[in-house]
Amino acid sequence: MDTIFLRKGEDRRLRVGHMWVFSNEIDVKRSPLTSFAPGQDVLVADSGGRILGTGYVNPASLIAVRMVSRKEGEALGPDLIRRRLTDALALRERMFDRPFYRLCHGEGDLLPGLIADRHGSHAVCQITTAGMDSRTDDLLSVLCDLLHPETVLLDNDIASRTLEGLDRHQKTPLGPVPEAISIEENGMRYTVPLASGQKTGWFYDQRLNRAAIAPFVTKGASVLDSVCSPGACAACAARRGAGSVGFMDASAQALAFARRNAEAAGAEAEELQGDALSLLASLRREGRTFDIVCLDPPAFIKRKKDAKQGLEAYARVNELGMDLVRPGGLLMTCSCSHHLEAEALRSIVTRAAGRRRRPARLLFQGFQGPDHPIHPAMPETAYLKAFLFQFPDC
Secondary structure (H helix, E strand, C coil): CEEEEECCCCCHHHHCCCCEEEHHHECCCCCCHHHCCCCEEEEEECCCCCEEEEEEECCCCCEEEEEEECCCCCCCCHHHHHHHHHHHHHHHHHHCCCCEEEEEEHHHHCCCCEEEEEECCEEEEEECCHHHHCCHHHHHHHHHHHHCCCEEEEEECCHHHHHCCCCCEEEEEECCCCCEEEEEECCEEEEEECCCCCCCCCCHHHHHHHHHHHHHCCCCCEEEEECCCCCHHHHHHHHCCCCEEEEEECCHHHHHHHHHHHHHCCCEEEEEECCHHHHHHHHHHCCCCEEEEEECCCCCCCCHHHHHHHHHHHHHHHHHHHHCEEEEEEEEEEECCCCCCHHHHHHHHHHHHHHCCCCCEEEEEEECCCCCCCCCCCHHHCCCEEEEEECCCC
16 A cells, blocks of 8 residues: 655544544645545555554545554455444444444444444445445445345435535435335334435434433423424424424425324324524514423534534524423423534523523433444544423422
């Protein structure tokens, strides 16, 4: 393999396990990026020539190298993919007794560029980097050997591929893929869209956070699920006895599946389509209140430079959500932006409650589920945080 040399002092993150090399960390005089092909296997060395491990390169990307092994010369090929996916599968089978989970979570499972979800007999993959994209055939071969799925969907119509210089597409190498499937979570069943759904079809990362709400659901409770996707939060509450649920989303398809899941659980469903902030403000003007409000907005801070505007958006959505919680009720608030620290989100709610002179109790703090493992040397992989607050009537 050819070698990429780092500039002096730029090896510190890699030595503690980080898996990314940024283009400005590379000594381009000794290893000009233009001499490498996208997806090419490379050795990575510090400025003194000591080998730090093996990765693959993309000269067109800000993240120029993604590490795949600490061993010299161990490239991303069928053997390494098989070993890493076999290990990932064994871990999931220890966690779950049913085959519904995220099978591979990129760097968290030491396979950068690969997201793979297992929905029973259906598998959905997203390949986000040039290096992993060039190994698609190897990946599919290993995946089929391990899972023996009925269908495999490559849902590669995602923006991150554009940053890697890759085309966006959706393909079915094994199919045909059904329009909707049934998945299981926390002992319950839900119907979700597959090929036309959001991302890989279901957000398994919220599994434990949704389960945390269940003990607090009272019979006949009213629930508002904001940015609901297929309505997992409110439908879970409905299966625990909630009487009415309101679903809020910009997507008509998401609302249709949310209603379907809620009605299957025996709850009366209300659909609210549009921008979440506008709809929450409208409900507040109408004087509406709920026993449980779930807030799971998109990432308002996708880049560091978005921090100021994003913090304002998080503050606004949480203030509106809190105002819709009746005395004694619950607020589940979430953020999927890794640029927003958990303490910052907790502080937003705390300050809003103080301004309103509302007593608050923090009942639960959650993160992404264990099938979305966090790489301890990569804070970028710790993205999800959730808090469950109660506002006592006292």
